[in-house]
Amino acid sequence: MPTPRHFISILDFDTDEIAAVLTTARRLKQEGKSHKDSPLVGKTLAMIFQKPSLRTRVSFETGMTQLGGHAIYLSPNDISLGKRETTEDIAIVISRYVDIIMARVFGHDIVADLAKHATVPVINGLSDFEHPCQILADFQTIIERKGRLEGLNACYLGDGNNVAHSLMFGAARMGMNMTIITPKGYEPKDGVTKQAKDIASTNGCEITISNELQSAKDQDVLYTDVWASMGQETEAEERKRIFKDYRIDADTMKLAEDDAIILHCLPAHYGDEIDYATSRLPNSAIFDQAENRLHAQKALMFHLAG
Ligand code: CP
Numbered sequence: 375m376p377t378p379r380h381f382i383s384i385l386d387f388d389t390d391e392i393a394a395v396l397t398t399a400r401r402l403k404q405e406g407k408s409h410k411d412s413p414l415v416g417k418t419l420a421m422i423f424q425k426p427s428l429r430t431r432v433s434f435e436t437g438m439t440q441l442g443g444h445a446i447y448l449s450p451n452d453i454s455l456g457k458r459e460t461t462e463d464i465a466i467v468i469s470r471y472v473d474i475i476m477a478r479v480f481g482h483d484i485v486a487d488l489a490k491h492a493t494v495p496v497i498n499g500l501s502d503f504e505h506p507c508q509i510l511a512d513f514q515t516i517i518e519r520k521g522r523l524e525g526l527n528a529c530y531l532g533d534g535n536n537v538a539h540s541l542m543f544g545a546a547r548m549g550m551n552m553t554i555i556t557p558k559g560y561e562p563k564d565g566v567t568k569q570a571k572d573i574a575s576t577n578g579c580e581i582t583i584s585n586e587l588q589s590a591k592d593q594d595v596l597y598t599d600v601w602a603s604m605g606q607e608t609e610a611e612e613r614k615r616i617f618k619d620y621r622i623d624a625d626t627m628k629l630a631e632d633d634a635i636i637l638h639c640l641p642a643h644y645g646d647e648i649d650y651a652t653s654r655l656p657n658s659a660i661f662d663q664a665e666n667r668l669h670a671q672k673a674l675m676f677h678l679a680g
């Protein structure tokens with residue numbers, strides 16, 4: 375049996391593959407809800423969740439329906455990964471039933487372990503380390519608003535988390551300059567920064583890590599995410615104090631380019647990492663970004679299972 379392609383990290387795809395998925399995503403968006411050439415007809419997606427979700431669950435499930443396939447939602451209570459049975463056995467058994475597995479997990483090692491033992495493609499629907507599906511939708515949105523990725527200046531304000539990691543890797547692959555602005559001690563993991571910088575240097579762009587809010591100056595894209603991710607709820611109050619200035623608001627907008635676009639992967643905590651008024655400006659693309667999860671993931675499933 376050939377080894378399946380997985381999408382555990384945005385780095386699993388090279389520059390051309392990411393570009394191809396984004397081109398397909400644009401076409402599928404134009405086509406709407408039904409597609410003549412879907413390779414997913416009659417196929418099944420298993421969606422394993424260890425954490426809550428609105429966008430990831432609904433966009434994958436709807437996407438599969440629109441592609442002529444079927445999706446099965448497995449809640450944290452249905453599959454206790456590694457508790458009721460091993461991740462290895464789960465991967466082997468599910469692979470005997472379905473054609474693609476998508477998993478949202480706590481530890482990145484869990485989704486990597488699923489991929490190691492599955493005989494069908496495994497998609498990372500968010501781990502503590504990366505959120506690669508989000509970045510496909512983000513890039514589709516940036517291209518819609520700005521016409522390109524290459525050569526743009528994008529910055530992310532907040533926690534150096536899973537979303538920041540995938541943004542850095544993705545930007546490095548696509549030639550987009552990316553500045554990550556965090557409070558001291560909350561920078562992205564050193565290994566990620568090093569790897570992203572190395573890739574960026576071969577693609578004519580730069581990855582920059584900063585603790586200075588002024589680094590939002592002249593940026594074309596402003597991005598933020600929650601200060602406390604899923605699983606960090608006990609740190610939420612402490613983080614509110616530490617992160618209070620690392621947000622998108624009227625002051626950040628003054629620093630950035632006048633036509634800078636605003637992105638947020640959602641869910642948003644209004645008043646914390648972004649204020650409500652800023653999120654509703656014409657520059658804000660946050661709901662296009664949420665919609666594009668549907669189109670980008672349909673394109674991803676085309677690519678993996680087509
Ligand atoms: N952005 C995102 O992944 O949203 P959900 O947590 O609702 O899936």
Ligand code: NVA
Pocket residue numbers: 500535536537599600602603604639640641
């Ligand atoms: N960093 C956030 C992203 C949510 C989509 C989290 O992991 O909770």
